[in-house]
Amino acid sequence: MKSIVECVPNFSEGRNTKTIEAIADAIRQTKGCRLLDVDPGKSTNRTVYTFVGSPEAVIEGALNSAGVARQKIDMRTHQGEHHRMGAMDVCPFIPVANVTMEECVKISKEFGRRAANELGIPIYLYEESATRKYRKNLPQIREGQYEGIKDRIITKEWKPDFGPAEFIPGWGATVTGARFFLIAYNVNLLSTPNQAHRIALNLREAGRSPDEPGSLAEVKGMGWYVDEYNLAQVTVNLNNYQVTPPHMLFEEVQKEAKKLNVAVTGSEIVGVIPLEAILMAADYYINKENLFVLDEDQKVRLAIERLGLNSVAPFNPKEKIIEYIIAEEKAEPLAGLTVREFIEEVASRSSAPGGGSASAAIAAMGAGLGSMVAKLTLGVRKFEDLDAKMRRIVPPLNHAANALIPMIDADTDAFNDYVAALRLPGNTKEEKELKVEKLQQGLKKAIDIPLTTMKLADAAWDAMIEIAKYGNIASKSDVEVGAKAMETGIWGAYKNVMINMADITDENFKNTTIKLAEEIKIRAENQCEKVLKILENREK
Numbered sequence: 001m002k003s004i005v006e007c008v009p010n011f012s013e014g015r016n017t018k019t020i021e022a023i024a025d026a027i028r029q030t031k032g033c034r035l036l037d038v039d040p041g042k043s044t045n046r047t048v049y050t051f052v053g054s055p056e057a058v059i060e061g062a063l064n065s066a067g068v069a070r071q072k073i074d075m076r077t078h079q080g081e082h083h084r085m086g087a088m089d090v091c092p093f094i095p096v097a098n099v100t101m102e103e104c105v106k107i108s109k110e111f112g113r114r115a116a117n118e119l120g121i122p123i124y125l126y127e128e129s130a131t132r133k134y135r136k137n138l139p140q141i142r143e144g145q146y147e148g149i150k151d152r153i154i155t156k157e158w159k160p161d162f163g164p165a166e167f168i169p170g171w172g173a174t175v176t177g178a179r180f181f182l183i184a185y186n187v188n189l190l191s192t193p194n195q196a197h198r199i200a201l202n203l204r205e206a207g208r209s210p211d212e213p214g215s216l217a218e219v220k221g222m223g224w225y226v227d228e229y230n231l232a233q234v235t236v237n238l239n240n241y242q243v244t245p246p247h248m249l250f251e252e253v254q255k256e257a258k259k260l261n262v263a264v265t266g267s268e269i270v271g272v273i274p275l276e277a278i279l280m281a282a283d284y285y286i287n288k289e290n291l292f293v294l295d296e297d298q299k300v301r302l303a304i305e306r307l308g309l310n311s312v313a314p315f316n317p318k319e320k321i322i323e324y325i326i327a328e329e330k331a332e333p334l335a336g337l338t339v340r341e342f343i344e345e346v347a348s349r350s351s352a353p354g355g356g357s358a359s360a361a362i363a364a365m366g367a368g369l370g371s372m373v374a375k376l377t378l379g380v381r382k383f384e385d386l387d388a389k390m391r392r393i394v395p396p397l398n399h400a401a402n403a404l405i406p407m408i409d410a411d412t413d414a415f416n417d418y419v420a421a422l423r424l425p426g427n428t429k430e431e432k433e434l435k436v437e438k439l440q441q442g443l444k445k446a447i448d449i450p451l452t453t454m455k456l457a458d459a460a461w462d463a464m465i466e467i468a469k470y471g472n473i474a475s476k477s478d479v480e481v482g483a484k485a486m487e488t489g490i491w492g493a494y495k496n497v498m499i500n501m502a503d504i505t506d507e508n509f510k511n512t513t514i515k516l517a518e519e520i521k522i523r524a525e526n527q528c529e530k531v532l533k534i535l536e537n538r539e540k
Contacts, residue, residue, distance in 0.1 A: 266308020363489025
């Protein structure tokens with residue numbers, strides 16, 4: 001997977017569509033950047049942009065957007081409900097994939113240095129990039145807002161980290177840094193702004209004062225009224241959704257609103273949200289309501305419904321959940337084939353796909369048959385007493401079936417990597433050493449993939465035995481075939497592990513892997529036999 005960084009610059013303009021679009025175009029036209037979301041607010045007079053790209057690309061995208069704002073936004077005439085101190089008010093960088101927080105700190109500093117030099121603007125560092133403790137948090141730096149910068153920026157304590165220590169009337173100042181994924185989240189209320197703010201004060205971490213802290217950690221917020229929606233909102237930043245996720249904030253707002261006899265009418269995500277946060281909400285409501293929801297798309301739908309995320313604007317998961325937005329098209333040339341095409345591909349005059357891919361497909365079918373029988377038993381009136389058991393049995397079988405499908409292509413990819421290493425030159429000493437290293441890496445990958453196939457299938461045996469005991473006896477042969485297919489898939493994957501082991505020079509890796517593979521193979525033989533005996537002895 002490529003290195004992906006998210007950048008979420010906030011600009012102090014939410015009403016001039018030409019300016020908003022010009023900034024968006026600057027990001028779109030930056031090579032390597034992908035603009036995910038543009039969220040303007042008229043009342044706040046502020047627009048939040050969300051884009052992703054490589055570490056190098058996001059710096060360029062942020063600089064290009066700031067360059068447009070330098071030309072088109074004049075802070076001397078700006079008014080809006082949101083706190084602000086600059087034309088580009090804040091520009092955070094967030095690690096998404098294959099990037100560390102430390103790397104994002106370096107990215108933010110490089111952006112700050114270049115923005116100061118190229119645009120002549122003052123830049124402050126915050127959050128993980130902060131250089132001074134007393135100005136780590138955004139509210140600390142933004143105290144007094146744009147109007148207060150003039151007197152603060154010339155003091156020693158508030159000298160910018162980059163750029164001129166002087167007031168730039170048309171710009172103000174910008175804050176940049178690296179931070180954890182922040183979720184901008186609003187809960188809708190049919191109330192006055194005062195009531196919304198009262199609720200926000202009760203919940204936000206800072207509360208009303210140091211002596212009256214709020215009840216939720218890692219939450220910053222306030223209450224306001226949004227004219228275009230004709231309702232009030234508790235508007236918050238969830239600084240760490242793993243500490244306080246959206247559903248927890250939503251539930252607490254409902255409790256506070258009930259005390260005030262105020263109606264809650266859904267909520268909205270400003271910008272984008274990680275999939276994990278949505279699934280956390282789904283799991284919360286599944287447990288709370290004792291629901292049985294298995295598939296990811298259904299969990300996403302449940303979270304959307306329970307949080308009322310469609311209440312003020314459509315919530316399209318493909319446009320709002322960051323993993324769905326940045327996901328490339330599934331690279332499954334084999335698993336994506338029809339059954340006929342896959343068999344024909346296996347039967348063709350080519351060494352790949354071979355036994356490893358076939359083993360993964362066979363094991364997936366085995367687990368899939370077990371999952372099918374469990375689902376056909378679940379919810380049937382005459383098997384109503386088994387519902388609790390089926391709810392436990394379905395997930396591991398369903399998970400194994402789905403997790404084994406990608407292994408079909410992974411096995412062939414691993415073989416291709418090894419073949420590529422064989423083609424490397426080996427004329428010089430350095431070339432020979434590199435080739436040996438790459439060959440060993442290729443062999444280990446060619447072993448690890450079928451070993452993973454074995455592990456995934458192995459994890460489904462307990463559930464397969466349970467379905468043999470309690471599943472609908474009318475599907476007896478399906479469970480028998482499923483068990484035999486899982487055993488065969490594991491045996492085939494084992495053979496692929498062993499055939500690639502001969503040339504491995506790492507003795508510790510070899511001994512550990514062989515021991516584990518043999519244990520899984522033997523367990524598969526024993527568990528399959530157990531399933532078949534259970535079914536043979538069942539009458540109904």
